[in-house]
Amino acid sequence: SKSDDGFCSAPSITESDEKTKPIYWKVTNPTLSPSHLQDLPGYTRSVYKRDHALITPESHVFSPLPDWTNTLGAYLITPAMGSHFVMYFAKMKEMSSSDLPPKDTERLVFVVDGAVTLTNTSSSSTKLTVDSYAYLPPNFHHSLDCVESATLVVFERRYERLGSHTTELIVGSTDKKPLLETPGEVFELRKLLPVSLAYDFNIHIMDFQPGEFLNVKEVHYNQHGLLLLEGQGIYRLGDNWYPVQAGDVIWMAPFVPQWYAALGKNRSRYLLYKDVNRNPL
Numbered sequence: 577s578k579s580d581d582g583f584c585s586a587p588s589i590t591e592s593d594e595k596t597k598p599i600y601w602k603v604t605n606p607t608l609s610p611s612h613l614q615d616l617p618g619y620t621r622s623v624y625k626r627d628h629a630l631i632t633p634e635s636h637v638f639s640p641l642p643d644w645t646n647t648l649g650a651y652l653i654t655p656a657m658g659s660h661f662v663m664y665f666a667k668m669k670e671m672s673s674s675d676l677p678p679k680d681t682e683r684l685v686f687v688v689d690g691a692v693t694l695t696n697t698s699s700s701s702t703k704l705t706v707d708s709y710a711y712l713p714p715n716f717h718h719s720l721d722c723v724e725s726a727t728l729v730v731f732e733r734r735y736e737r738l739g740s741h742t743t744e745l746i747v748g749s750t751d752k753k754p755l756l757e758t759p760g761e762v763f764e765l766r767k768l769l770p771v772s773l774a775y776d777f778n779i780h781i782m783d784f785q786p787g788e789f790l791n792v793k794e795v796h797y798n799q800h801g802l803l804l805l806e807g808q809g810i811y812r813l814g815d816n817w818y819p820v821q822a823g824d825v826i827w828m829a830p831f832v833p834q835w836y837a838a839l840g841k842n843r844s845r846y847l848l849y850k851d852v853n854r855n856p857l
């Protein structure tokens with residue numbers, strides 16, 4: 577569309593549109609590249625390097641998730657990249673259901689769109705709607721069932737035992753988690769899992785207002801799988817600076833220099849996998 581100043585620009589979602597959409601709507605309805613780039617042969621914002629990757633929605637490749645029913649999966653991060661976890665989108669269609677992860681493997685599911693019902697052997701079933709999540713310990717029998725449709729982001733990892741500690745079923749929603757202290761930083765932080773030693777990873781939910789950015793240009797032994805849930809900004813990874821927006825996924829290998837600045841009219845919120853509580857040796 578032509579704006580009155582003559583610049584060619586993609587029709588943007590207006591402020592009011594933004595407000596009427598459900599939370600995280602843009603993850604499953606991303607603003608793809610401006611129309612004049614969308615059909616440009618071979619154009620993508622995706623990048624894969626030794627210590628980081630940016631996977632943008634136009635690059636997703638879905639295929640039936642083996643052993644799940646009526647579900648398409650797009651693997652975003654796997655050990656083939658050097659990670660010790662997998663991160664994938666599970667697009668559940670009507671009357672779909674999950675399968676168990678491999679033996680000794682823990683699972684975290686976060687509902688980005690729609691709703692699923694979590695059933696496990698002992699307790700009654702729990703409905704998970706958008707912004708809700710569940711942590712399933714290794715070898716914990718459960719089923720995720722969907723009547724209409726749902727999009728989940730799923731993390732799975734072979735559980736790394738520590739002494740006699742054990743993890744337990746966790747069900748919650750982001751909006752009910754308290755904000756944690758972030759000394760020296762301005763972003764708002766929630767953690768979806770307990771910080772106790774039994775848990776070998778956590779999921780951070782981080783909120784930045786436009787113009788806010790990470791104070792520390794981090795380099796650390798932990799690895800990350802990131803999903804930008806809302807907003808847009810610039811992610812620095814190593815020597816590269818990437819414009820990013822809701823729907824983008826980032827793999828960060830250990831020690832990759834990392835930094836984020838939020839831009840635009842709306843807050844940025846991202847979901848971040850981070851391994852914790854285990855000796856890197």
Ligand SMILES: NC(=O)N[C@@H](O)C(=O)O
Nearest residue numbers: 780794800834835848850
């Ligand atoms: N990249 C990034 O946000 N990292 C931090 O949140 C962290 O806790 O490692």
Ligand SMILES: [Mn+2]
Nearest residue numbers: 794796800834
């Ligand atoms: Mn980090």
